[in-house]
Amino acid sequence: xxxxxxxxxxxxxxxxxxxxxxxxxxxxxxxxxxxxxxxxxxxxxxxxxxxxxxxxxxxxxxxxxxxxxxxxxxxxxxxxxxxxxxxxxxxxxxxxxxxxxxxxxxxxxxxxxxxxxxxxxxxxxxxxxxxxxxxxxxxxxxxxxxxxxxxxxxxxxxxxxxxxxxxxxxxxxxxxxxxxxxxxxxxxxxxxxxxxxxxxxxxxxxxxxxxxxxxxxxxxxxxxxxxxxxxxxxxxxxxxxxxxxxxxxxxxxxxxxxxxxxxxxxxxxxxxxxxxxxxxxxxxxxxxxxxxxxxxxxxxxxxxxxxxxxxxxxxxxxxxxxxxxxxxxxxxxxxxxxxxxxxxxxxxxxxxxxxxxxxxxxxxxxxxxxxxxxxxxxxxxxxxxxxxxxxxxxxxxxxxxxxxxxxxxxxxxxxxxxxxxxxxxxxxxxxxxxxxxxxxxxxxxxxxxxxxxxxxxxxxxxxxxxxxxxxxxxxxxxxxxxxxxxxxxxxxxxxxxxxxxxxxxxxxxxxxxxxxxxxxxxxxxxxxxxxxxxxxxxxxxxxxxxxxxxxxxxxxxxxxxxxxxxxxxxxxxxxxxxxxxxxxxxxxxxxxxxxxxxxxxxxxxxxxxxxxxxxxxxxxxxxxxxxx
Numbered sequence: 001x002x003x004x005x006x007x008x009x010x011x012x013x014x015x016x017x018x019x020x021x022x023x024x025x026x027x028x029x030x031x032x033x034x035x036x037x038x039x040x041x042x043x044x045x046x047x048x049x050x051x052x053x054x055x056x057x058x059x060x061x062x063x064x065x066x067x068x069x070x071x072x073x074x075x076x077x078x079x080x081x082x083x084x085x086x087x088x089x090x091x092x093x094x095x096x097x098x099x100x101x102x103x104x105x106x107x108x109x110x111x112x113x114x115x116x117x118x119x120x121x122x123x124x125x126x127x128x129x130x131x132x133x134x135x136x137x138x139x140x141x142x143x144x145x146x147x148x149x150x151x152x153x154x155x156x157x158x159x160x161x162x163x164x165x166x167x168x169x170x171x172x173x174x175x176x177x178x179x180x181x182x183x184x185x186x187x188x189x190x191x192x193x194x195x196x197x198x199x200x201x202x203x204x205x206x207x208x209x210x211x212x213x214x215x216x217x218x219x220x221x222x223x224x225x226x227x228x229x230x231x232x233x234x235x236x237x238x239x240x241x242x243x244x245x246x247x248x249x250x251x252x253x254x255x256x257x258x259x260x261x262x263x264x265x266x267x268x269x270x271x272x273x274x275x276x277x278x279x280x281x282x283x284x285x286x287x288x289x290x291x292x293x294x295x296x297x298x299x300x301x302x303x304x305x306x307x308x309x310x311x312x313x314x315x316x317x318x319x320x321x322x323x324x325x326x327x328x329x330x331x332x333x334x335x336x337x338x339x340x341x342x343x344x345x346x347x348x349x350x351x352x353x354x355x356x357x358x359x360x361x362x363x364x365x366x367x368x369x370x371x372x373x374x375x376x377x378x379x380x381x382x383x384x385x386x387x388x389x390x391x392x393x394x395x396x397x398x399x400x401x402x403x404x405x406x407x408x409x410x411x412x413x414x415x416x417x418x419x420x421x422x423x424x425x426x427x428x429x430x431x432x433x434x435x436x437x438x439x440x441x442x443x444x445x446x447x448x449x450x451x452x453x454x455x456x457x458x459x460x461x462x463x464x465x466x467x468x469x470x471x472x473x474x475x476x477x478x479x480x481x482x483x484x485x486x487x488x489x490x491x492x493x494x495x496x497x498x499x500x501x502x503x504x505x506x507x508x509x510x511x512x513x514x515x516x517x518x519x520x521x522x523x524x525x526x527x528x529x530x531x532x533x534x535x536x537x538x539x540x541x542x543x544x545x546x547x548x549x550x551x552x553x554x555x556x557x558x559x560x561x562x563x564x565x566x567x568x569x570x571x572x573x574x575x576x577x578x579x580x581x582x583x584x585x586x587x588x589x590x591x592x593x594x595x596x597x598x599x600x601x602x603x604x605x606x607x608x609x610x611x612x613x614x615x616x617x618x619x620x621x622x623x624x625x626x627x628x
Contacts, residue, residue, distance in 0.1 A: 001075035002031050002049065003133040007224075009100040009161035010084040013064070017056045017083060020131070021049055024075050028052075031072050038068040038082065039147045058085055064158040066098055066147060068136075078133035084159045086171075092156035093176035093398040098143065100135070100161045101186035101217060104226055107134040116228055126229040126244075129221075140311070142182035145378030146208055149387065155394060165191040167223050172198045177398040180207045183312070183375045186217045186228065189242055196259055200365030204397035208390065210357075210375040211264045211312040213256040216244050248332065255332025261362050261371045262314040263331060267345075267355045269312045274351025278310025278376070283341040283359060286325050287441045289406040289598040292340055292361065292370070294392055296385045305389075308380035309343055313357035314373045318342065322443050326436075327360070337362040338407070338439035362439070368397055401603070404578045404592065407439050408599030416593055417470060417504075418586035419458030419484040424470055425593070426453045434487075437586050441598070448488050452476060456584075457504035457511065457545075458484060459525060467492070473501040473513065498532050503582070507546035507565040514544045514553075539571055547585035547605070554583055560590065562607060572607035 001024045011017040021029040029052055035045040044062065047054070049071060056069070064087040071079040084098050105128070108114035112123035137143060150157050157179065164171055166188045172178060178195060184207075192213065199205055218227040218237070228244045229235035232251060235243050240251035248255040248265060257263045270278040282303040285293065298304060317331040318339060325339040341359040348354045361370045370393045380386045412428030423437045425444060430451040433444035455473040469481040472491065477499050480491040497504075500516035506525060512535060513521045520536040540556035546565060553561045554577045561571040577583075581594030591601040 001025065001073050001079065002029055002071040003075045003078035004033075004054075004069070004071045004081050005131060005133050005135070006069070006081050006083050007131070008083070009098075009130065009163050010086050010159075011058055012086045012088055013058055013062060014060045015058055017058060019054045019056065019069070019081065021052055021054055021071060022133075024078075031074075033069055033071050035067055035069045037063075038066040039151050063087075064091070066143075066159060075133075077136060080136050081133075082136045084161050084164075086160050086164065087158050090158055090174045092158070094155070094157045094179060094394065095172065095175040095177070096147075096150075096157050096159050096179040096181055097162045097165060097184065098159060099180075099182060099184040099186075100130075100163055101226060102162075102183050103137055104128060104130055104135040105186055105215075105217075105228065106138060107132070116226075116230075124230075126234065127220075127225055127227050130224045130226065138183075142209070142375050143378065145381050146179075146181050146390075147378075149378065149381040149390070153391070162187075162191065163219065163223050165194045166219055169194040172203060175203065176400075177204045177206060177394065179394075180205065180209055180212060182209045182378060183211060184209055185211050185214045186226070187213045187215075187247075188217055188219055190219075192247075192254070192259055196364070199367030199369060202366035202401075204367045204401070205259075205364070205369045206393050206397055207260055207369070207371040207373075208377045210267065210314050210373055210377075211269075212260050212314060212371075213247060214264050216242070216247050216252055216254075218242060218244060257316070257332035258334065259364075259369075260314065261333055261337050261360050261369055262316045262358050262373055263333075264312060264314050265331060266315040266317060267313040267353070267357060267373070268309075268315075268348040269353035269355075270310050270345075270348045271352040275311055277348065277351050279307045281309045281343055281345060282306035283309065283343050283357065285341055287338060287340050287406070289410070289441065290338065290340055290361070291396060291405060292359075292389055292392055294388075296388050298385065304341070304385045305377075305380060305383065308372075308377050308383070308386055309345065309357050309374050310376045312375050313343070313345060313355070314371065315342075315356035315358040316360060318356075318358065322445075324440065324442050326438075326440050326442065327358075334362045334364065336364075336439055338441075366401075368401060370397065402575060403604070404580070404600035404602045405439075406441065406598035407591070407601050408435065408441050409443055410596060410598050411444055411593075412596075413582055413593035413599070415453060415456040415472075416582045416584045416591065417456035417458045418584045418591065419460075419470060422484070423584070423586075423591065424456055424458065426450050426456065426472075437591070439601075453480070454502055455504040455513075457506040459506040459509075460547075461507075461509060467494070471504060471506065471511065473497045473504050477501070479511075496532075503541075503543040503545075505544045505546035505551060507551065508549055510565070512544060512546065512551060512565070514541055520544065520551075542577075543580075543582050545583050545585045545590070547588075547590075550605075552583065552585060552590060552605070554580055554592075560602075560604070562605070574607060575602070575604040578602075 069081040109117040316333040327337040343357040346354040415426040431446040432450040452474040472480040503514040505512040521532040522535040542554040560574040579595030580592030583592040589601040
């Protein structure tokens with residue numbers, strides 16, 4: 001019976017992939033090998049085996065995919081060899097990573113000195129080699145579903161081995177989206193650096209998996225030896241940060257949440273004879289207005305994705321605020337994380353680890369990270385809702401990130417401002433309301449009546465002639481101010497504002513007011529704001545705000561404009577306003593409300609390039625867009 005292994009987990013089109021072949025009976029290897037596309041099962045090559053060495057010359061026209069070489073007469077899984085064909089000619093903006101490290105970790109599970117499992121077994125191996133048979137996907141084939149669905153949907157995706165993220169860190173520079181699939185449990189420090197640098201500079205990450213990045217491993221021998229002691233006391237590594245323990249554990253202290261948003265620490269596991277229990281559970285929608293759910297028809301509170309949860313899930317530490325989930329960040333989840341769906345899986349403790357599942361999304365540098373939070377996501381892609389969510393994520397994250405994203409409810413808002421970490425609004429019912437400025441769909445908390453207020457602004461910069469606070473223009477032409485930090489506070493009358501003022505902005509120690517005649521007026525910010533002078537006019541505007549020395553405006557054609565607040569430069573186009581009627585700015589975001597749609601925000605704050613202009617793009621950014 002033949003056994004075999006390849007000398008690499010991936011190779012490029014046109015390269016040679018060497019194999020080692022043996023006979024379990026000890027005789028000279030003799031037999032045949034077939035190579036098939038593991039996604040479709042199509043047999044692409046058949047050859048004879050005679051001797052301990054066999055080399056595959058990968059044709060230039062083989063697509064980037066997962067492949068399986070089957071040696072016959074074969075010794076079960078030892079006669080199967082799995083590998084990826086990479087491409088040096090990207091077919092599109094999406095790269096999918098195949099978790100060979102996890103497959104190898106489970107190879108020979110429970111065999112003393114050969115398998116990394118079981119966790120508490122004193123005879124488990126701490127170092128395992130890729131130069132041995134086995135190391136293919138587990139019987140459940142967690143990765144198969146997504147791979148087959150992508151092919152059936154004609155979504156062009158290139159593949160790599162997860163080890164390529166360690167060995168070839170430049171691989172990602174040609175892509176806009178990295179997809180992590182299934183059960184990708186073992187990561188090196190270098191792999192994490194590669195992916196986190198990718199998202200920081202504008203790449204995106206979609207995790208359709210769970211138990212992601214749970215153990216730190218090291219690679220030695222040019223990537224052919226996988227090291228994972230799972231015990232800081234036993235690991236001889238002299239560099240504490242590279243100790244092979246859970247990523248969140250001492251002495252590494254690098255929680256996986258900072259990469260993925262969620263963690264198996266609060267997740268759930270359903271193992272052994274009770275595994276079938278996982279097919280009974282489903283997610284509950286917690287933010288139906290988010291673009292991830294576009295086209296699904298779901299509303300908050302609906303159940304979806306039954307059967308997709310398991311066999312391990314990841315979750316964030318969450319608190320409920322007026323019935324809305326909010327990630328606390330205590331476990332390392334980034335502050336920008338928005339909870340999209342949750343599942344209470346505490347009852348899984350009868351079959352493994354009780355906990356929860358969280359689907360969410362967050363900003364990581366200039367990039368976006370989506371996480372489905374479950375190993376079994378790909379197995380339920382026949383469910384139209386699961387398929388639509390997957391399609392929404394891939395379509396959105398493989399394109400340049402532009403436009404507005406929902407961050408709150410659909411309440412009518414007639415004035416909006418941001419100060420500290422709060423948003424302030426005057427709602428259509430005449431109440432001043434606040435909520436945290438974050439990506440989660442938190443409800444407005446009504447604070448006090450503000451019946452005459454038509455516009456709000458909060459200065460960001462220090463200025464000598466206070467007060468600092470929430471400035472408000474009234475329908476009677478008065479300028480008011482109240483503290484930012486007090487929940488309920490009285491308004492102080494500090495002066496007048498131009499007649500017909502309908503929008504306010506604060507910038508560079510000045511206040512700006514837009515009136516009903518589309519004239520922008522300005523005055524020095526201070527306790528006695530009385531002397532207003534004309535600043536701009538002639539452009540039909542619906543509202544103004546300011547940030548970082550610039551004025552931003554909504555024009556009559558539903559566009560967003562910007563210009564420096566002091567110089568005489570003309571207005572420049574930024575992008576679409578998406579029906580926004582009132583707008584504020586905070587921490588690099590434009591935040592808007594209106595058109596009966598959810599509270600939204602956008603990071604499109606830079607003036608649009610002139611036709612054909614590309615002077616802002618460096619080489620990495622061009623490659624990131626999928627360009628050559």
